[in-house]
Amino acid sequence: MTVPAADPPVPTAAALIVAAGRGIRAGGEIPKQYRMLEGDAVLTRTLRAFAGHPAIGQIVVVRHAEDADLFAAARPDTRQPLVDVIGGDSRDASVRAGLAAVDDAMDYVLIHDAARPLVSPDVIDGVLDALACHNGAAPALPVTDALWRGASMVSGTQDRTGLWRAQTPQGFRLGPIRAAHAAHQGGAADDVEVARAFGLEVAITPGSEDNLKITAPDDFARAARLVKGQQMDIRTGNGFDVHRFGPGDHVMLCGLAIPHTRGLQGHSDADVGLHTVTDAIYGALAAGDIGTHFPPSDPQWKGVASHVFLTHAVEMAGERGFAITHADLTLICEQPRIGPHAGAMRAELARILRIGADRVSVKATTSERLGFTGREEGIAALATVTLVAP
Ligand SMILES: Nc1ccn([C@@H]2O[C@H](COP(=O)(O)OP(=O)(O)OP(=O)(O)O)[C@@H](O)[C@H]2O)c(=O)n1
Numbered sequence: 001m002t003v004p005a006a007d008p009p010v011p012t013a014a015a016l017i018v019a020a021g022r023g024i025r026a027g028g029e030i031p032k033q034y035r036m037l038e039g040d041a042v043l044t045r046t047l048r049a050f051a052g053h054p055a056i057g058q059i060v061v062v063r064h065a066e067d068a069d070l071f072a073a074a075r076p077d078t079r080q081p082l083v084d085v086i087g088g089d090s091r092d093a094s095v096r097a098g099l100a101a102v103d104d105a106m107d108y109v110l111i112h113d114a115a116r117p118l119v120s121p122d123v124i125d126g127v128l129d130a131l132a133c134h135n136g137a138a139p140a141l142p143v144t145d146a147l148w149r150g151a152s153m154v155s156g157t158q159d160r161t162g163l164w165r166a167q168t169p170q171g172f173r174l175g176p177i178r179a180a181h182a183a184h185q186g187g188a189a190d191d192v193e194v195a196r197a198f199g200l201e202v203a204i205t206p207g208s209e210d211n212l213k214i215t216a217p218d219d220f221a222r223a224a225r226l227v228k229g230q231q232m233d234i235r236t237g238n239g240f241d242v243h244r245f246g247p248g249d250h251v252m253l254c255g256l257a258i259p260h261t262r263g264l265q266g267h268s269d270a271d272v273g274l275h276t277v278t279d280a281i282y283g284a285l286a287a288g289d290i291g292t293h294f295p296p297s298d299p300q301w302k303g304v305a306s307h308v309f310l311t312h313a314v315e316m317a318g319e320r321g322f323a324i325t326h327a328d329l330t331l332i333c334e335q336p337r338i339g340p341h342a343g344a345m346r347a348e349l350a351r352i353l354r355i356g357a358d359r360v361s362v363k364a365t366t367s368e369r370l371g372f373t374g375r376e377e378g379i380a381a382l383a384t385v386t387l388v389a390p
């Protein structure tokens with residue numbers, strides 16, 4: 001009997017979150033890591049960022065002795081064991097306290113500031129990937145602004161080549177960083193400094209502008225803007241509709257009467273363009289389709305102008321907090337020719353959608369005389385719309 005080879009064990013990392021500082025520079029009545037950021041404490045967001053990562057097997061939070069109640073209120077439920085320990089008077093003393101509480105079974109430890117709540121999975125992944133071949137790895141961003149020396153007056157400039165803005169999480173193999181901190185006298189700016197003083201090599205991994213450290217009072221407003229940006233609800237909806245030709249001397253397309261040798265048949269005015277955009281908006285809202293809101297069996301919609309349907313969809317989007325940011329409509333027919341009317345159709349569609357014409361596209365194509373549109377039995381239409389709730 002062949003026994004299948006077992007998968008190699010997945011390396012496991014502890015997240016060590018230092019949260020014992022007083023946040024003096026940020027001000028406020030309580031330390032910054034416990035202040036609310038768009039409905040959640042900063043520390044809650046930081047802990048969730050690590051708790052949600054599949055490689056994290058343990059979470060150690062280093063807190064101040066006086067913050068027991070604040071910590072209890074901010075602590076989220078996590079699938080991993082979460083322990084809290086009391087920190088020291090400096091960041092590196094707090095890290096040492098945390099390292100002592102990391103489970104020996106962990107391969108790596110990711111040391112992270114509680115004050116960086118917007119760390120992304122990509123930043124964490126970058127550090128973990130680099131740890132497969134290095135003792136240490138940490139995210140950073142290259143310095144892009146010019147650097148000066150001076151106080152109120154510029155006294156000199158500093159070459160920025162090879163300079164980086166350090167971020168966290170700073171990740172290490174557990175044994176080497178414990179040894180490095182045990183050998184360090186204290187006073188380091190970060191754990192990379194401690195690691196390098198011990199002779200460990202540290203790889204630079206991609207940082208992110210969003211991974212800001214809340215330090216000064218204004219940083220709360222910036223972090224709130226970023227959280228709102230991450231929460232933005234962007235939706236795309238598509239629509240498709242077909243109407244067959246029948247007797248008549250014009251077709252209604254995008255609210256305009258276009259002269260033609262035949263008309264379009266339908267319960268309403270059969271404006272296939274407006275119907276398709278209407279369905280795309282309902283689709284983005286997950287609100288059914290045009291037939292849900294205006295059943296063809298209902299006589300009150302007989303012969304009605306189709307801008308009534310589209311206006312309903314536009315208003316429904318607004319009531320649900322969405323702005324329509326774009327609509328793209330393609331009409332598929334051999335005749336009538338759409339090109340001469342596309343500009344006017346676009347303007348009328350934009351008017352009904354209540355957005356600028358630069359956000360609306362009306363295009364047309366033939367189907368190369370193939371299929372029902374090619375045989376001039378009717379007109380088909382496709383539409384895509386984008387809705388954004390800030
Ligand atoms: N004795 C300390 C000092 C800092 N930290 C933590 O280290 C991180 C980065 O430090 P910093 O932003 O400087 O925080 P504070 O020391 O709280 O800020 P301040 O210097 O303004 O008081 C923070 O999450 C902070 O809680 C810590 O655990 N123990």
Ligand SMILES: C[C@](O)(CO)[C@H](O)COP(=O)(O)O
Nearest residue numbers: 113166167168189190191213
């Ligand atoms: C570790 C650190 O976040 C790296 O940028 C930073 O050094 C800690 O914060 P501080 O403001 O320098 O104390």
